[in-house]
Amino acid sequence: MLISLDKNKWLYDWLQENYQDELYQIVVAEGSTVPRPDTLRSKLVQLLNANGIKAKLTSKHDIILSLKEEEFVFLKLKYF
Numbered sequence: 001m002l003i004s005l006d007k008n009k010w011l012y013d014w015l016q017e018n019y020q021d022e023l024y025q026i027v028v029a030e031g032s033t034v035p036r037p038d039t040l041r042s043k044l045v046q047l048l049n050a051n052g053i054k055a056k057l058t059s060k061h062d063i064i065l066s067l068k069e070e071e072f073v074f075l076k077l078k079y080f
Contacts, residue, residue, distance in 0.1 A: 002064050003072060
């Protein structure tokens with residue numbers, strides 16, 4: 001099942017709960033400058049792929065996740 005991260009904002013809560021330290025490192029890694037949103041999203045896709053979650057970045061910088069239907073339903077019930 002393909003899920004858009006932009007259309008399912010509750011997935012950000014799941015990401016923050018599970019990858020809080022890694023997300024912090026992505027945001028802070030640039031130093032004194034705030035990274036551009038497309039750079040943040042591409043690093044987030046790399047993080048997800050490194051942790052076994054299939055993710056792709058579209059040309060409009062939306063992140064698409066590939067999850068099993070059972071996993072999606074469980075996460076939606078927990079975080080929505």
